[in-house]
Amino acid sequence: MSELKLFNTLKREKQVFIPIDPAHVRLYACGPTVYSYAHIGNARMAVVFDLLTRVLKTLYPKVTYVSNITDVDDKIIAAHQETGETIDIITRKYEAIYNEDMAALGAAEPDIQPRATEHIGEMIQLIGALIERGHAYEADGHVLFNVPSFENYGGLSARSRDEQVAGARVEVASYKKDPADFVLWKPSSDDEPGWESPWGRGRPGWHIECSAMAEKHLGLPFDIHGGGADLKFPHHENEIAQSCCAHGQEDLAAFAAVWVHNGFVTVEGEKMAKSAGNFLLVHDLIEKYPGPVLRLALLGAHYRQPLDWSDQVVHQAQKLYDKILRAWEELKDVDENQQKVILNDHNIMLALCDDLNVPEAFSKLNALLSSIFKKPEGLEDLRPSYKYSLIKSLELLGVEIEEVKEESNSEIAALLEERTAAKAEKNFTRADEIRDQILVLGYEIEDTSEGPIARKA
């Protein structure tokens, strides 16, 4: 069995992954706040953790992947005030769209997708425990986590207390005992969503939901906690503090053992921002490109590196996907069950086990594709193993085969026939005319040994 290595942000090094319980691996990744369409950065997170889950599922008998839906948040309230739609409608709508969009990218729904609003009770309980243990206090209708009460605070993002105070750029609310203290519970006005609590009607702060949901659905400690790199501080730092303190734990790993963070997506070299007008929505992109192409593009760079989205990146992904489809066609009559063998040179699992080294995996995939196209004499009997390898590789990478779009309408079929006839008569002028005509219709001709086919350009 392969050994999986992962870069653990908590230890700042690549480590061999050792499950807490090999019979059941548990991971959690911070999901989206559902107030608008998901952007390409959300998609990277979804794709990366989907990939990690696929790798884990091939290594371990049982894996539970939890990724939440944040459906209570001030941004949602703002969206409600802007559009007039009720909060419920907004959150359910964008939750559904998120799942559809991610599915188009081959990112399966998590095994459990808990909603924050359905865990208010657990959050209140957690906050109560924090107050009891002296880690949280009530002030001015709020409940705040007292950062100085947790000595190990800052261990994930490697920030000392002094640095945070020095770096504080935000105006500090007067009711805070310490500038770094953060909100666990805040009061809601009558027109804001709220729940009854021992501290009055209010709603949770941002961080507490993940602590509550991870604990409820996975138990503590669990194996892997993930999210975008920007969540390291303060979100994940605060999650750790809350969860450890609520249970009287000093060790930061008492919440989650391994922390995995994916890098950011930039667009044409710039950070995505609504103000810059370069906010790429998955919803729009899947109209323009096949989902698997977008997935391949998102996987183009190692997950911890920044990924700069550009036409080039998409073009390369498109070429790769094209080759995959062609290879698939090439092997359509081969029975992969004859020979279930994966050569080392083609074994992308080995690459993925090294901290999800997708570029290395792509390299192996390309080697496999070349082998398939080469069809060397005397090696025909390897074809079942090539096909088997291809199937396994694509499964692991989460790349789905969309059947080649051949001439589906009679118009193109007729044109192809006419072209074949023209070629037979050596009327190449006419044949080329027809090719151009078909191109205008959005198809490219490919002459194969079994006659011409038209594939979507």
Place this chain on the structure above:
RNA sequence: GGCGCGGUGGCAGAGUGGCUAUGCAGCGGAUUGCAACUCCGUGUACACCGGUUCGACUCCGGUCCGUGCCUCCA
């Protein structure tokens, strides 16, 4: 200002103390009526300056540049 990450061939992007991925684009060739697809061939690139070493792109120190976080953020 603090903390972190990175600078690899035209572009994207891995990796390694000596054998120098992979892809895209380009060029030459095969195939093709011409193309497309595919195949073959073709590029010694690792920011800069020191140091360690028989040997460094890879280790150490410094310089320059870029970038992320420190505030909501995937």
